[in-house]
Each structure stands twice: as structure tokens, then as C-alpha cells.
Amino acid sequence: MSPRAAWRLESLGFTEVYDYVAGKLDWMAAGLPTEGTNAARPRAGDVARRDVPTCHLDEKLGDVQERVVAAGWDACVVVNSERVVLGLLRAAELRRDPALRIEKAMRPGPSTFRPYEEIEKIAKIMADRNLESVPITTSDGRLVGLLLRADVNRDLAPEERGKP
Amino acid sequence: MPREIGRDEVRRLMDQGAAVVEVLPANEYLEDHLPGAINLPLRKLETEALARLDPTRPVIVYCWDGA
Numbered sequence: 001m002s003p004r005a006a007w008r009l010e011s012l013g014f015t016e017v018y019d020y021v022a023g024k025l026d027w028m029a030a031g032l033p034t035e036g037t038n039a040a041r042p043r044a045g046d047v048a049r050r051d052v053p054t055c056h057l058d059e060k061l062g063d064v065q066e067r068v069v070a071a072g073w074d075a076c077v078v079v080n081s082e083r084v085v086l087g088l089l090r091a092a093e094l095r096r097d098p099a100l101r102i103e104k105a106m107r108p109g110p111s112t113f114r115p116y117e118e119i120e121k122i123a124k125i126m127a128d129r130n131l132e133s134v135p136i137t138t139s140d141g142r143l144v145g146l147l148l149r150a151d152v153n154r155d156l157a158p159e160e161r162g163k164p
Numbered sequence: 165m166p167r168e169i170g171r172d173e174v175r176r177l178m179d180q181g182a183a184v185v186e187v188l189p190a191n192e193y194l195e196d197h198l199p200g201a202i203n204l205p206l207r208k209l210e211t212e213a214l215a216r217l218d219p220t221r222p223v224i225v226y227c228w229d230g231a
């Protein structure tokens with residue numbers, strides 16, 4: 001729709017017309033602010049913890065365990081050099097053999113959500129799948145933060161949280 | 165010829181004072197829109213664009229996505 005609008009504006013005499021082709025979806029997926037009636041509703045990108053520890057595929061689990069515990073966490077997101085999410089270490093994975101490389105220890109391909117998604121919807125999915133945390137990423141897979149079920153539930157009324 | 169741009173250039177042009185126009189229907193605009201954007205649905209461009217926008221000023225148009 002925006003290409004037609006851009007061309008039409010030009011035909012009406014507008015001299016400098018730009019088309020943001022990726023549009024509102026791209027803007028919101030990057031976690032950038034919006035205005036409007038939904039802007040005040042809590043979204044995944046607002047609630048996600050951006051200070052979540054990260055690690056890389058070729059690290060040793062033992063080294064990562066130490067770092068994660070020292071930071072007061074029980075989860076770690078596995079990313080590449082572009083901060084694209086490749087896996088997740090939740091508490092169960094972090095308890096595995098410290099000699100394992102991360103790529104052998106991690107939970108690969110975790111479900112991710114976009115920053116603009118409403119936490120009410122994600123809360124229900126997390127409850128249904130019994131997920132304690134989910135990575136929030138941009139549309140091109142880059143880590144924004146880790147959304148914790150405890151944080152989601154704190155921001156929602158009990159009836160919005162899905163099954164206990 | 166309109167130029168296709170990405171998010172970083174949108175932000176740069178917004179900082180420089182470009183007008184930002186969402187061409188989706190009003191209900192979608194009211195829920196969420198880019199900061200400072202005005203709503204000019206595609207069908208209203210003919211009748212309202214010149215009244216609401218300065219044709220000599222840069223203008224960025226967008227909808228939901230590239231589809």
C-alpha cells in the first residue's frame with residue numbers, strides 16, 4: 001500500500017517522497033516507541049530483561065555456569081556475534097555436565113516473540129507450554145531481552161495469566 | 165521517483181523534520197503509529213494530501229509491512 005501512496009504523492013507534486021517499505025511492523029519489531037491507544041499497554045519489549053547473560057556456541061558450559069550464577073541468573077541466551085538467538089540455557093541445561101560445549105548443552109531454536117507483542121497473549125502461551133522464560137527478538141532474530149514468566153505475571157491480573 | 169528507505173534512514177529524516185504519514189485506515193493508526201505521524205489513508209490522499217502536507221518538504225509514507 002505504501003508504494004502506491006508514495007507514487008501518488010509524487011504525482012500530486014510532492015518533491016521528496018520516501019517509502020518506508022518495511023513499515024510499522026519493522027518499527028515495532030525493533031522495539032521502537034509508538035503513539036496511540038495501544039502504546040500504554042505493556043509489551044514484551046517493555047518487560048523483557050535486557051541484562052540477561054549471553055554466551056556463544058563454542059564456550060564451555062562450566063565457564064558460562066559460573067558467569068551466569070555470579071550475575072544472579074538461572075538462564076542464559078546463546079547468541080552469535082550478531083546477537084542472533086541460536087539457543088537457550090534454562091536452569092535444567094545449566095545443570096548439565098560443565099565440560100560440555102554450549103552447542104551440545106543448549107536447548108536449540110527456542111520459541112521467540114517480538115517486542116511489540118502484548119504480554120497478555122505471551123503469558124497464556126508461556127502458561128500453556130510451561131515456559132519460565134522466552135527470548136524477545138527483533139524480526140531478524142537479534143536478541144532484545146529475556147521475558148520472564150514471573151515478570152509477566154506481576155504485570156497482569158490473575159485472569160490474564162493463563163493456567164497456573 | 166519515490167525512494168525506498170529503511171528504519172535508520174527513517175529515524176534520520178524524522179530528526180531532520182520530515183513529515184511522516186501512515187496510509188493505513190484510521191482504526192489501525194489510532195492503535196499504534198510512529199511518533200509524530202499523521203494519518204492519511206490511501207483513499208484520502210487525493211483530497212487531503214495537499215491541504216495537510218507541504219509538498220516541498222520531505223515526506224515518509226508507510227503502512228504495516230512490505231506486503
